[in-house]
Structures are given as C-alpha cells and as structure tokens.
Amino acid sequence: MPSPSSASSPHRKLLHSLIYWAVQRCRMSESPCRLTVSLKSPSELAGPSPLRVSVSDTGVGSKLEEFLELDALARETPAEKWDGTLLITTTGINDKAIYHYQFNLQEDISSSARFSKLATTYKNYTTFSGTEVCLCLSNEADLGEFILWLVDFVRKILVLKAANLAIELAIEQPSSAGSRNVCLPCDSDDAHISITTSSIERLVSGLKDYALSHGNTCEKCDACCMNRDRLKIGTGTAKNVGRRKSKGLLVEAVIVVAPTASDLSCWMVNCSSTQVLHFEDFVPSPISQSSFSVLMSMDWQSYGFKLKGGFMDDEGNAVLQWDNLTFARVDIAVHTYHGVAVQEWQRSEPDRYLVKKALKSALNHLKADHAGGFLSCHGRKIREYVPDLAQSIAGLILSSNDQEFRDECAVLLGLVSDQDISEEAVEACIGDKMARIIEMNDTKENVEENLPYLFECEKLDEDSKQLDEEDGEEDMAYDF
Structure with missing residues (x-):
C-alpha cells in the first residue's frame, strides 16, 4: 500500500492508512457498506486533552496483519504525538461473537504487552460484520489545518462514487461558544447514476461535481452548477492481465475541461494549474515518481495543451502548470486499482505503461x-x-469570366451551380473544408491511412499515380 508523503504529519499518515484498510474491507464485502470517520477534538477549556479518532466500517472483519503495516509509522512517530495504541473491535459475518483487542505498536515486538485480547461480547442471534478502530492523538497546534486536510481527503474519496460504499465524516469541535459539527454533503447534480453504472462513468460524474465545486470547496457555484453538460470529457482505460504480479490491475483516467465563457468567469480561478487527483484502490494516494514522469512526458502539445512545468507538493500530489491555456479549467483524475479486491496486504505498484496508455486514450x-x-x-x-x-x-474562382469553370468549382465545393453564389458562401465553404481536413490530419494515426482531400479531383489524381506505379503504363494526365 502506498504511504503518504514523508512531509505529512503523523496524524495524516495514520488516518490515511486506517481509511485505506477500511475501504478495502468494504470492497471485499458483497453487500453495500458504510464507512464512518469520526473526529472529536477536546474543548478549548480542556487543555492538552487528546484528539479522539474513530474509523469504522461495515465491511468484512479485519485481519491483524493489516495493522502490522503501521509498525514503521509507529516507530517514526514521537510518543508524545501518539502512544501507538489501537483499540480494535471487529467481527465477521459468520462470527457469533464481537472481538475486542488492544494493540500497542510502540511496544517491543517480543513484549507480551504488544497485543491484548479484551472481553468478548456476543451478537445475540443478529447478523452483521464490521470493524472499528479507535485511537487518541495529541491535540496539535495545527488542528484546524489537519481538519481541512481530512475534509478534503474524504471529499476526494467521494469523487470515485464507489458503487457499494457510503461515506460519513463527523467532526465535533466543542468550544466556549457551543459545539460545532462538520458533515460532508453527498448530493450530486447527476441523475444518471444507478447500480449498474460502471466505475469509469462514476468517476466522470464525481470529477464533474469536483470541477463544478471548484475542487476545494464544499459549496457549488450558482453560476456553474447549471452548466454540467457544457463540460468536455475524455476517458481512457487500460488493464494488465499478463504479468502475474499485477494481474487484474486496471487504470482509469478522466479529463474534464471547462470551456471559457464570459458568464462563467468564476471558473478562471487557478486556471493555469491542475492538481491531478490520484487514487489507488479507491483511496486518494500520493502519486508515484514513475506516474509523475508519465504526466510530465505526455505529448500534451498534440492535443492543444502547453505544459509549462509541474511539481509534486508536500503531500505527494502532482500539479501541472499550463501556458496560454485556451480553456477555463482542466481537471484530471487517475485511478489505479485491482478489478476484484484481494485479501493481500501487499499491493502492486502502478504500472507506468498502463498509466500512459489510459491518459493517451482519454486525450484521444x-x-x-x-x-x-x-x-x-x-x-x-x-x-x-x-x-x-x-x-x-x-x-480567384469568382473573378474568372469562364462560367463553365465557375460551375465546375461550385460542384466540387458542393454548392448549387445554377444560382448566383456569393463570394462569402464560396469562402465559407472552402474554409470549412480546409478546417475539417486540418482536424482529420491532426491525429497522427490518420496521416498515413486516411489522408482527406479538399477536392475530388485530387483523389482521382492520386489514384492515377498508383496505377502508373503498378502497371508501368504511360502517364495519364487529368485536365481541370
């Protein structure tokens, strides 16, 4: 499993890992699941009281191996930030009991205090499954920034609109002025999402919502939300079924482009750069260096984009900077995941070739x-x-005094020759044909095989050259 950037705070790394495993447990379930992230900060009068965090899901029961993934994180986290203790409650769908554990990752691996089984409770003939992980973190001075990161992190998960996953975020901040609760709305303007909607279509819908809400805000803009159909969409997919190590790996890429318009000037905010949303196994993830290299090496100019530069920020997000962008806003999402969730805690690394193939397909x-x-x-x-x-x-055509020549030109252009044709009409027709030819030839794949012609006589002339080469006959001249 990819880990957040080393520049992230321990709080962020912990939440990222716990949410990641909760999502995977939900993916393994055959039933619709709910994931709840709860954070309760101490009151302003409580002093240094810890920050209480809970991540719960209704997926399959957890395996203790997944929590061993936090070993390295626990070792690098100062004890005053987190004491390494996890309180775990879990049960499987076929279990009759609910199991409770205390797991101390700060203890030496040979210590008996590292893992403790607490009192077991029973279901009383009800059937359900799920896991809850609770922990206490130090009340950091940058708590407000941490909460903003958590809200943005969960909002990015919502972009995927996973078919069997509902997400709740509850943040309680007691203060002298009273308790404040923060919740995320899960509404969407897209009425076309159903249980049979594919994952790529769900990503398209979610990225549209993300673009219409300007990426980093919870409230949609009144000037934008009614213009969903004006967005230009490109999608691409790639999958790997050959290599055994990464068999079943899928990459989906979606590009959403908002057109420039005077009545949508609010889309112009931060239009010169794009933060690429990168997901692995249905969770936002820092982009790998190989995938970032793919983004930087793409032939953007062949599609009208001028890449000025790019960088990876402190959280491992890829940011692309554009030069002379002719669009108001560009949003990009890349999702790498296994088609079927497997119960293996070591995940495959993103495939550079698949990422490039999916992005190129989206641009095409x-x-x-x-x-x-x-x-x-x-x-x-x-x-x-x-x-x-x-x-x-x-x-030139209309300045000729030869009416037969002018009529032939009109026929070649597809105009009615028995009527007076204005210069504007001829000019517009020629301009349209030229523009269409330029568009067709602009795709590299079409240059050799599907070269279009402005006039039909050009095609006849080309056919005659081929006949000359094949048969060695005398030159054939075509007069026009």
Whole structure:
C-alpha cells in the first residue's frame, strides 16, 4: 500500500492508512457498506486533552496483519504525538461473537504487552460484520489545518462514487461558544447514476461535481452548477492481465475541461494549474515518481495543451502548470486499482505503461468527440492561415469570366451551380473544408491511412499515380 508523503504529519499518515484498510474491507464485502470517520477534538477549556479518532466500517472483519503495516509509522512517530495504541473491535459475518483487542505498536515486538485480547461480547442471534478502530492523538497546534486536510481527503474519496460504499465524516469541535459539527454533503447534480453504472462513468460524474465545486470547496457555484453538460470529457482505460504480479490491475483516467465563457468567469480561478487527483484502490494516494514522469512526458502539445512545468507538493500530489491555456479549467483524475479486491496486504505498484496508455486514450477521446477543440499547437498555427487562404481561393474562382469553370468549382465545393453564389458562401465553404481536413490530419494515426482531400479531383489524381506505379503504363494526365 502506498504511504503518504514523508512531509505529512503523523496524524495524516495514520488516518490515511486506517481509511485505506477500511475501504478495502468494504470492497471485499458483497453487500453495500458504510464507512464512518469520526473526529472529536477536546474543548478549548480542556487543555492538552487528546484528539479522539474513530474509523469504522461495515465491511468484512479485519485481519491483524493489516495493522502490522503501521509498525514503521509507529516507530517514526514521537510518543508524545501518539502512544501507538489501537483499540480494535471487529467481527465477521459468520462470527457469533464481537472481538475486542488492544494493540500497542510502540511496544517491543517480543513484549507480551504488544497485543491484548479484551472481553468478548456476543451478537445475540443478529447478523452483521464490521470493524472499528479507535485511537487518541495529541491535540496539535495545527488542528484546524489537519481538519481541512481530512475534509478534503474524504471529499476526494467521494469523487470515485464507489458503487457499494457510503461515506460519513463527523467532526465535533466543542468550544466556549457551543459545539460545532462538520458533515460532508453527498448530493450530486447527476441523475444518471444507478447500480449498474460502471466505475469509469462514476468517476466522470464525481470529477464533474469536483470541477463544478471548484475542487476545494464544499459549496457549488450558482453560476456553474447549471452548466454540467457544457463540460468536455475524455476517458481512457487500460488493464494488465499478463504479468502475474499485477494481474487484474486496471487504470482509469478522466479529463474534464471547462470551456471559457464570459458568464462563467468564476471558473478562471487557478486556471493555469491542475492538481491531478490520484487514487489507488479507491483511496486518494500520493502519486508515484514513475506516474509523475508519465504526466510530465505526455505529448500534451498534440492535443492543444502547453505544459509549462509541474511539481509534486508536500503531500505527494502532482500539479501541472499550463501556458496560454485556451480553456477555463482542466481537471484530471487517475485511478489505479485491482478489478476484484484481494485479501493481500501487499499491493502492486502502478504500472507506468498502463498509466500512459489510459491518459493517451482519454486525450484521444477528447480530440475525437470535440473536433477542432483540441488541435495540436502545430494544427492551430496552420488553421490561422485558413481565412486568408479561403478568401484568396474564393476570389480567384469568382473573378474568372469562364462560367463553365465557375460551375465546375461550385460542384466540387458542393454548392448549387445554377444560382448566383456569393463570394462569402464560396469562402465559407472552402474554409470549412480546409478546417475539417486540418482536424482529420491532426491525429497522427490518420496521416498515413486516411489522408482527406479538399477536392475530388485530387483523389482521382492520386489514384492515377498508383496505377502508373503498378502497371508501368504511360502517364495519364487529368485536365481541370
């Protein structure tokens, strides 16, 4: 399992790990599950009282091996920050009892005090499963910043809209002015999500919500929330079934682009950069160095994006910086996961090739669905000459006194030749054909096989050249 950046506080690393395992237990369950993260800070008058944290889920019962993953974290965490004690309550669906444990990761591995089994309780003929992990952390001075991180972390999980997972976040902050509770809304503007919706479609819906709420706020913008259909979407998937170590590994990539418009100026906030949402096994995760290298080495210019630079922040998030961006906002999400949750606590590393393939597929999807909107930088420069060239060709055609020539040109352009044709109509028709050809040729895969022609006579001329090469016959001339 990937761990948060070393720059993260111990509080964040602990919560990340505990939430990760809770999500995996829910994934292993065959029933809809609920994950609840509860944080209760002491009152302002309570002094140095600890911060009480609880992570509970209704997934399959836990295995003690997963908590051993916290060994390294416990060793590097000062005792005054966390004493290494976990209180664990767990039960499986077929268990008749509920088991309670105390686990002290700070103790020496050979110490009998490391693991203690507490009094067992019984279900009284009811059937359920789940796990709750409770711990106490020091009341850090940056508690407000920690809470903001936790809210943002859970909001990112909601972006995935996992099919069988509901998430609750409850933060209680007692103060002299009274108790305050923080909860996250789980509503969405998307009415098309159902039980049969695929994971990639759920990610699209969640990333749309994330973009419409400007990424880091809980409230949607009134100017944006009604414009969901204006977002441009590109999706791509890649899977690995060949290598035994990472068999079943899937990568899904989604790119959401908000168009620039005067009535949507609020989308312009932080438009010159994109924080890439990176997920592993349905949990936000720091991006690996190999995946970050993929982001930096992508041929963005072939799709109209100019990458100015990029970096990884203190939390391990990838941030891409754009130059002369023609869109108002770009949001990107990459999710690497196993198609079926496996009960193995060592997870596979992200596959660089799969990440690149999924991202490229998403960019190609954008380009195919929005003709002309994602031309390469080279294609955009060529298109700048189209108006002048179309005007010149239209002027040459209409300046001819040969009516037969003008009629033939009109037929080639698809215009009605028996009517007076204005120069504007001819110019517009030529310009449209040129723009369409530039768009078709802008995709590298189409250059060799599907080269389009402006006029039908060009295709005839090309066919004649092929005949000459094959048969060695004398040159065939076509007069127009």
